[in-house]
Amino acid sequence: MSRLIEEKEGFPAVLMGNEAIARGALEAGIDVAAGYPGTPSSEIVENLSKVAKERNLYVEWSTNEKISLEVAAAASFANLRAICAMKQNGVNVASDFLLHLAGSGTRGGLVLVACDDPGALSSVNEGESRHFARLVEVPLLEPADFQEAKDMTKWAFELSEQLKTLVMIRSVTRMSHASGNVKYGRLPEKDSRAYFKFDGPFLDSQTGPVISFPVDYKHKIIHGKLKKARDLFDASPFNTYEGPEKPELLAITSSACTLYTREAIHLLGAGKRVGVLKLGTTWPLPPKLVKKHLSTTDKILIVEEVVPFLEETVKILAAEEAREIGIKTFYGKNDGTLPMTGELNPDIVISAFSKILDIPYQAMTPEFEKKLETVTASLAPNRELTFCPGCPHRASFWSIHEALQMDNRKGFVCGDIGCYGMAMFPCGFNVLKILHAMGSGLGLASGFGKLDAFGMDQPVLAVCGDSTFYHAILPPLVNAIHHRAKVTLIVLDNSGTAMTGFQPHPGLTVNAVGEEVPGIDIAGVCRAMGAKVEIGDPFDQEGTRKAVNRLMEEEGVKVLILRQSCALSPEKKGKKKFEMRVEPTKCLGDACSCNRLCTRVFKCPGLVWDKEQKKSRIDEVICAGCGFCALICPAGAIEREEAVNQ
Amino acid sequence: MKKGSSLKDPLNIILAGVGGQGNVMASRVLANMLSLKGFRITIGETFGMSQRGGSVMSHIRVSATSTWSPQIPRGKADILIALEPIEAVRVMRVYGNPEAKVVLNTRPIHPVGVIAGELDYPALENIEKGLNSLTPHVWMLDATEEAMKLGNPILSNIIMIGALCGLNLLPVGITEFKAVIKNFFPEKHLAINRQAFEIGKEKVT
Numbered sequence: 001m002s003r004l005i006e007e008k009e010g011f012p013a014v015l016m017g018n019e020a021i022a023r024g025a026l027e028a029g030i031d032v033a034a035g036y037p038g039t040p041s042s043e044i045v046e047n048l049s050k051v052a053k054e055r056n057l058y059v060e061w062s063t064n065e066k067i068s069l070e071v072a073a074a075a076s077f078a079n080l081r082a083i084c085a086m087k088q089n090g091v092n093v094a095s096d097f098l099l100h101l102a103g104s105g106t107r108g109g110l111v112l113v114a115c116d117d118p119g120a121l122s123s124v125n126e127g128e129s130r131h132f133a134r135l136v137e138v139p140l141l142e143p144a145d146f147q148e149a150k151d152m153t154k155w156a157f158e159l160s161e162q163l164k165t166l167v168m169i170r171s172v173t174r175m176s177h178a179s180g181n182v183k184y185g186r187l188p189e190k191d192s193r194a195y196f197k198f199d200g201p202f203l204d205s206q207t208g209p210v211i212s213f214p215v216d217y218k219h220k221i222i223h224g225k226l227k228k229a230r231d232l233f234d235a236s237p238f239n240t241y242e243g244p245e246k247p248e249l250l251a252i253t254s255s256a257c258t259l260y261t262r263e264a265i266h267l268l269g270a271g272k273r274v275g276v277l278k279l280g281t282t283w284p285l286p287p288k289l290v291k292k293h294l295s296t297t298d299k300i301l302i303v304e305e306v307v308p309f310l311e312e313t314v315k316i317l318a319a320e321e322a323r324e325i326g327i328k329t330f331y332g333k334n335d336g337t338l339p340m341t342g343e344l345n346p347d348i349v350i351s352a353f354s355k356i357l358d359i360p361y362q363a364m365t366p367e368f369e370k371k372l373e374t375v376t377a378s379l380a381p382n383r384e385l386t387f388c389p390g391c392p393h394r395a396s397f398w399s400i401h402e403a404l405q406m407d408n409r410k411g412f413v414c415g416d417i418g419c420y421g422m423a424m425f426p427c428g429f430n431v432l433k434i435l436h437a438m439g440s441g442l443g444l445a446s447g448f449g450k451l452d453a454f455g456m457d458q459p460v461l462a463v464c465g466d467s468t469f470y471h472a473i474l475p476p477l478v479n480a481i482h483h484r485a486k487v488t489l490i491v492l493d494n495s496g497t498a499m500t501g502f503q504p505h506p507g508l509t510v511n512a513v514g515e516e517v518p519g520i521d522i523a524g525v526c527r528a529m530g531a532k533v534e535i536g537d538p539f540d541q542e543g544t545r546k547a548v549n550r551l552m553e554e555e556g557v558k559v560l561i562l563r564q565s566c567a568l569s570p571e572k573k574g575k576k577k578f579e580m581r582v583e584p585t586k587c588l589g590d591a592c593s594c595n596r597l598c599t600r601v602f603k604c605p606g607l608v609w610d611k612e613q614k615k616s617r618i619d620e621v622i623c624a625g626c627g628f629c630a631l632i633c634p635a636g637a638i639e640r641e642e643a644v645n646q
Numbered sequence: 647m648k649k650g651s652s653l654k655d656p657l658n659i660i661l662a663g664v665g666g667q668g669n670v671m672a673s674r675v676l677a678n679m680l681s682l683k684g685f686r687i688t689i690g691e692t693f694g695m696s697q698r699g700g701s702v703m704s705h706i707r708v709s710a711t712s713t714w715s716p717q718i719p720r721g722k723a724d725i726l727i728a729l730e731p732i733e734a735v736r737v738m739r740v741y742g743n744p745e746a747k748v749v750l751n752t753r754p755i756h757p758v759g760v761i762a763g764e765l766d767y768p769a770l771e772n773i774e775k776g777l778n779s780l781t782p783h784v785w786m787l788d789a790t791e792e793a794m795k796l797g798n799p800i801l802s803n804i805i806m807i808g809a810l811c812g813l814n815l816l817p818v819g820i821t822e823f824k825a826v827i828k829n830f831f832p833e834k835h836l837a838i839n840r841q842a843f844e845i846g847k848e849k850v851t
Contacts, residue, residue: 012681014677014681014689145713146713174690175716177690178716179691180689181686259688260715262714262715263715267719346715346717347720363719363721368743371779372742373739378766379732379768379773381757381759381765381766381768383664383699383733384700385699388665574798605761607761621790
C-alpha cells in the first residue's frame with residue numbers, strides 16, 4: 001500500500017511537495033484525477049494512481065493537458081470533486097478550455113495544479129502559469145511549505161465549491177520536488193454518486209446547461225465570484241505576517257521564495273527591521289490585508305519567481321490607495337533589485353536585502369573564496385548532459401546524422417521536448433536544429449515541406465516521441481498529409497513517457513492504474529491517414545540509416561517508427577543484452593584513422609578512453625550492453641557477446 | 647538543535663553524484679532516518695533533466711524547529727557526501743567552508759567531455775590534496791568497488807550512508823536505517839542493503 005494512505009491521522013510524514021498535494025486531494029475526498037506527465041508535476045497524478053483502488057478513485061493519464069482538464073471538469077459537472085495536474089507548458093495547452101471553464105463555472109470542487117519551473121531546470125522555457133489565473137479570472141493559491149501544500153489543496157476544493165469556479169494552485173520545482181514534514185489529516189469516508197443535471201434554468205450553470213453563454217451575464221458572475229474571493233482571502237490563514245509592527249522594510253512574498261526570504265533575514269540578522277507578508281492567496285490579492293501592511297512602512301520589497309506578477313498587482317493596489325497610505329518606494333524586479341529571469345535562491349535574496357538595508361554580507365571570507373577558486377579550478381571538469389548509456393536515441397540520432405551527411409543537401413531535423421530534445425547537443429550529434437512546443441517539430445516541418453516552391457531543396461525531417469505522437473502530432477500529421485508537404489517524420493518509440501518516469505500513454509495496453517486497455521497503433525493510424533510507413537529498430541544501424549536515406553527521397557509524408565524500449569525502462573534496467581569488450585589487439589587507439597570515433601564522436605558514457613593504454617575500453621559499471629558501439633567501430637575492435645541474464 | 651545536542655541548527659547536508667547513482671534514494675533514506683529522531687527536514691532535489699548523466703545534488707536541512715529553504719546558501723554546507731569525486735569538488739566550490747566534513751566515493755564517472763578527450767579528469771591524488779587543503783575533514787573510500795563485491799554497483803549509495811553513520815557525524819545509526827528501509831525497499835532487498843550499510847560503517851572506523 002502507498003505510504004500516502006497507510007498511516008493514520010496525525011502521522012508525521014516527510015513528503016515531497018507533490019505527494020503533499022496528492023494527500024491534500026485525498027483528504028478532500030476527491031473522486032477523479034487526471035493529468036499529463038511533465039516535470040515537475042508528474043508525481044501528483046502518479047501517487048493518486050497508486051491509491052486509486054483503495055480510495056475508489058478514477059485516475060487517468062490523459063492524452064494531453066487540455067483533455068485532462070476536460071476529464072476533470074466532467075467530474076465536477078457531475079458533482080464530484082476532481083483534481084488535474086500539469087507542468088506550466090501544459091497550462092498553455094489547456095488554456096483554450098480553461099477560459100471557457102472560467103466562464104461556465106463548476107459544480108463539484110475542481111482544482112488545477114500547475115507546476116512551474118523557474119530557471120527551467122527540466123524545461124526548455126521558464127514560462128509562468130500565474131498569468132493564466134488573472135487572464136481567465138480564477139482564484140490562485142501558492143503554497144509556501146509542505147504542510148501548506150497539503151492543507152491548501154484540501155481547502156482549494158472547499159473554495160471551489162463556495163465560489164463555483166475552478167481554483168488554480170501554482171507550485172514550483174522547489175516546492176513540488178522538495179520534501180518536508182507534513183502532518184496527516186483525516187481521510188474522509190466517501191459515498192459519491194455522479195449525476196449530470198441539465199434541466200434547470202438556462203442561465204443557471206448549477207442546474208441547467210454548463211456554458212459560458214450569454215457572455216456578458218456570465219462574465220459579470222465571474223466578477224461577483226472574484227469579489228467574494230477577495231473577502232475570503234482577506235481572512236485566509238494562508239496569508240501570514242511575521243516581523244515588527246512598523247518594519248523599516250516590508251517584504252511581500254509567496255511560494256518557495258518565502259523560504260529564501262526567511263533564510264536571508266536570518267543570515268543577515270535583520271529580523272527586527274524587516275517584516276514578511278507571506279501571501280498564500282496571490283490572485284486576486286486580499287485588498288484589505290495588503291493595504292494594512294503597505295501602510296506600516298514606506299519601503300516594500302517583492303520577492304517572487306519569475307516575472308513581476310505579484311509586484312504589478314501590489315503596485316496597482318498601492319496606486320489606488322496612495323491617497324490614504326502614501327507614496328511608497330518599491331524594490332523588486334522592475335528596478336533591478338532582483339533579476340528578471342531565472343530562479344531565485346537564498347543568496348540572491350540576501351544580496352537584495354543587503355543592498356536595501358545596507359547590511360554587509362559575505363558568504364565566505366575573501367581568502368577562502370580565493371583559495372577555493374585556485375584549488376578547484378582544474379579539479380571539476382564540466383559534466384555536460386547526455387543520453388544515458390544504452391539509450392536508443394543516441395543510436396537513432398547517429399544513423400539520422402549519417403544519413404544527412406550522406407545525403408549532403410543540408411537536411412535538418414525539427415523536434416520538440418522530451419529526452420530526444422537533447423539532440424540539439426553533441427550527444428545527439430547536433431542534428432536537431434529546431435525545438436519548440438510538443439508537436440511543433442512536425443508542424444514546422446509541414447511548413448518547411450511546402451517551401452520548395454521558393455527554391456528550398458533541403459530535406460526536412462521531424463522527430464517526436466511516442467507519447468508526444470498522441471499528445472500533439474496528430475493535427476500536424478493531418479496537415480502535412482493533406483497539404484502534400486514533403487516531410488519525413490521519425491517516431492522515436494521507446495514504449496512509454498520515459499523522461500517523466502514511464503507513465504503509460506495511449507499506445508500501450510495498460511493504463512495509469514494497471515488495467516488492460518486498447519492500445520492505439522501508431523503505424524496503423526499513420527497508414528490510415530495516408531502516410532507511407534516503415535518500422536525499424538534503432539539498434540540496426542545499417543537498416544536505419546538506409547531507411548532514412550530512402551524515405552528522404554520520396555514525395556509526401558513518410559513515417560519511420562524506430563522501436564526500442566528506453567534503457568531505463570523497468571523491463572530493461574539492470575539487464576544487459578550484450579557483454580561488451582574492447583579487444584586490445586584490434587583497437588589501434590591513437591594510431592587508427594578513425595580518430596577515436598567511439599569516444600570522441602559517439603561518446604557513450606559506457607566507453608572510456610584509457611589514457612595510459614591509449615586505447616578505448618568499456619566501463620563495465622556504466623555500460624548498459626546495448627551493443628550498438630560494436631557496429632560503429634571501423635576496426636571491429638569493440639566486441640559483443642549475447643549476455644546470459646538470470 | 648535538540649535539547650542537549652551540540653548539532654548546528656539548521657544542519658546542512660549535501661548529497662552529490664551523477665544521475666543514475668541513486669542519489670535521490672540515498673537522500674530520502676537519510677532524511678527519513680533524521681525525521682524518525684524528531685527533526686524537521688527539508689530536502690531540495692535537482693533531478694529531471696539532470697537524470698541524464700548530469701550532476702545531481704540533494705540539499706538536506708535538519709532543524710529542531712523550522713522548515714528551511716530547499717536550497718542551501720553559498721558556503722554553508724556542513725556535511726558533504728559525494729558519490730563521485732569531481733562532484734565533491736563541484737559542490738565544495740559553491741557550498742564549501744573550512745569546517746565542512748567531506749565523505750567521498752573514489753570511483754570516477756567520466757563526463758562526456760572527458761570521454762571525448764576535450765577535458766581532463768583530474769588524478770584522484772590531486773582531488774584528495776585539493777580537498778584536504780580546503781578542509782581537514784575528508785574521508786575517502788571506494789564504495790563502488792565494495793558495492794560490486796556485493797553484486798550491484800548501485801549499493802554504493804547505501805555504503806556511503808553507512809560510512810557517514812560510522813563517522814558519528816549525525817545522531818542516527820543502524821536502528822533508524824533498519825526502520826526506514828522497510829518503507830523504501832522490497833523485503834528481498836533489505837538484507838543486502840543492511841549489509842551495504844555495515845560495510846560502509848566498517849570502512850571508516
